[in-house]
Amino acid sequence: MIQTSIKRFYDPSFTVTPAYKESLPDLQNGPASLIEGANVPIQQVGISNFRLPLKYPTPQGDLRTLETSVDGYVGLDAGKKGINMSRIMRTFYEYRDEIFYPAKLREILQSYREDLECRSAFLKLTFNYPLLKKSLRSSLEGYQYYEISYEGILDEEGQFRSLMHLEFVYSSACPCSFELSEHARETREVAAIPHSQRSIANITIEMRDAMLPDDLIMAARSALQTETQVMVKREDEQAFAEMNGAYQKFVEDAARLLYEELNDIPAIHDFVVRCAHLESLHSHDAVSRICKGIPGGLR
Numbered sequence: 001m002i003q004t005s006i007k008r009f010y011d012p013s014f015t016v017t018p019a020y021k022e023s024l025p026d027l028q029n030g031p032a033s034l035i036e037g038a039n040v041p042i043q044q045v046g047i048s049n050f051r052l053p054l055k056y057p058t059p060q061g062d063l064r065t066l067e068t069s070v071d072g073y074v075g076l077d078a079g080k081k082g083i084n085m086s087r088i089m090r091t092f093y094e095y096r097d098e099i100f101y102p103a104k105l106r107e108i109l110q111s112y113r114e115d116l117e118c119r120s121a122f123l124k125l126t127f128n129y130p131l132l133k134k135s136l137r138s139s140l141e142g143y144q145y146y147e148i149s150y151e152g153i154l155d156e157e158g159q160f161r162s163l164m165h166l167e168f169v170y171s172s173a174c175p176c177s178f179e180l181s182e183h184a185r186e187t188r189e190v191a192a193i194p195h196s197q198r199s200i201a202n203i204t205i206e207m208r209d210a211m212l213p214d215d216l217i218m219a220a221r222s223a224l225q226t227e228t229q230v231m232v233k234r235e236d237e238q239a240f241a242e243m244n245g246a247y248q249k250f251v252e253d254a255a256r257l258l259y260e261e262l263n264d265i266p267a268i269h270d271f272v273v274r275c276a277h278l279e280s281l282h283s284h285d286a287v288s289r290i291c292k293g294i295p296g297g298l299r
Contacts, residue, residue, distance in 0.1 A: 028082040039078050044122055046073035046088045054100045054125065059214050063099065066127040074112055075120035075156070083116055091115045092123075100125065102162045102207060105152025109160070119156040124149055126165075129213045135231050136239035142230030148213045162207045168220040170227050172199040172254060172277045173244035196244050197280040198228065199251075201258060201273060204298060209267040223261035224254060251277045255288040263292065272298040 032039060054068045072088040091111050098104065105123050112121040126149040133144040149165035173196035181192035201220060205211070221227055225247040229240055249257070254275040262271045272291040279285055291298050 028084060030081045032079045032081070034081050035079075041078045042076040043120075044073035045076045045083055046071070046122075047085055050089050050092075052093075052096055054096065054127070055098070056100050056127070056129075057212065059212060064130075066129065068100075068125050068127040071122075071124040071126075072112065073122040074116050074118035076118065083118070087115055088112070100150070101210065101212070102150045102152070102164060103210060105150060105162065106154065106160045109152050109154035113154065121154045122152070124151045129217075131214070131217065133227075133230050135229065135233065135236045136243070137235040138231075138233040140231035140233065140236070144227075144230050146213065146217055164205050164207060164211065164213070164216060166201075166203045166213070166216050166220065168201045168203060168217070168224070168227070170199050170201065170220075170224045170254075171196050171240070171244055172226065172251070173248045174281070175248040175250060177281070178245070178248055194245075195280045197278050199254065199275065199277045201254065201275050203258065203262070204272050205262065205268045206270040206298060207267060208269040211267050215265075215267070219261050219265060220258065223257040224249075251275050251286040251288040255290040259290050259292075270294055270297040 027034060048071045049069045050072075051067060051069050053065050055063045055065050058064055070092060072092060074083060074088070076083060092108060094111070095104075095108055105125075109121040109123055112118065112123070126147065128145045129148045130143045130145050132141050134141045147165075147167040149163075151163040151165065153161040153163070155161075173194055177196075178194040181194045184190040184192040201224065203216065203220060205216065226240075226244055226249075229236060232240070254277075255273055258273045258275070259271075262268055262273070270292050272289070274289045275287065277286040
């Protein structure tokens with residue numbers, strides 16, 4: 001039996017001295033000879049989904065603190081074994097008490113480039129943004145939550161791109177189903193109900209000028225009209241049925257309506273939209289995707 005003198009206990013009183021810290025092995029910053037696989041650049045390496053409460057401004061000028069999931073990455077050049085992953089979080093934590101808006105990400109990304117000695121950096125903040133939404137006809141109101149992401153990209157030439165993502169949930173009543181239901185009533189006096197379904201628009205915009213989540217949410221509401229409701233009484237349910245009848249839409253219609261709305265907002269440089277109608281008739285979904293179409297833009 002091999003004897004060992006290794007101590008099998010944790011000593012909470014142990015103090016790390018500068019000399020001891022200097023003696024610790026550091027494989028991440030080791031020579032290129034330690035690289036496994038192809039010695040090529042990696043476009044993004046970092047950490048995903050570290051969470052903390054961050055402060056965001058509202059159009060009214062107050063602040064809202066929201067739990068935020070953060071993804072942080074940097075580019076890794078060929079010849080480098082790895083990066084200091086904890087530095088991604090530690091650098092971000094230096095900004096945790098500041099107010100966050102899309103352009104703020106440029107400052108943090110520049111710190112990433114300096115602290116991690118990299119040429120490109122990427123940051124994404126994802127949070128649920130609450131807005132009070134009034135019922136259609138009753139006096140009720142409730143919080144609607146919108147998944148929002150701010151995304152910042154700082155490329156190797158130092159160019160900064162600012163993106164915002166929104167997941168917008170709405171209802172879509174099928175025009176074809178409406179016409180077939182009306183035909184059954186008129187020709188055979190048969191009760192028929194047109195089908196509608198919960199639908200999701202995933203909207204990504206590249207900003208030319210500053211925008212808040214409220215601006216993008218209001219644009220989606222204006223384009224689609226049939227956002228799902230929060231608090232509902234009978235008069236609200238009837239109003240929602242009428243609204244779906246007034247704003248029937250195929251998935252192609254939804255994409256074009258959003259295009260028309262977003263294309264008229266000067267603060268938006270580029271955009272891409274994906275609409276999905278989660279079919280109640282079919283066992284599959286109907287999907288459309290549309291982009292502004294500028295050369296080299298979002299696809």
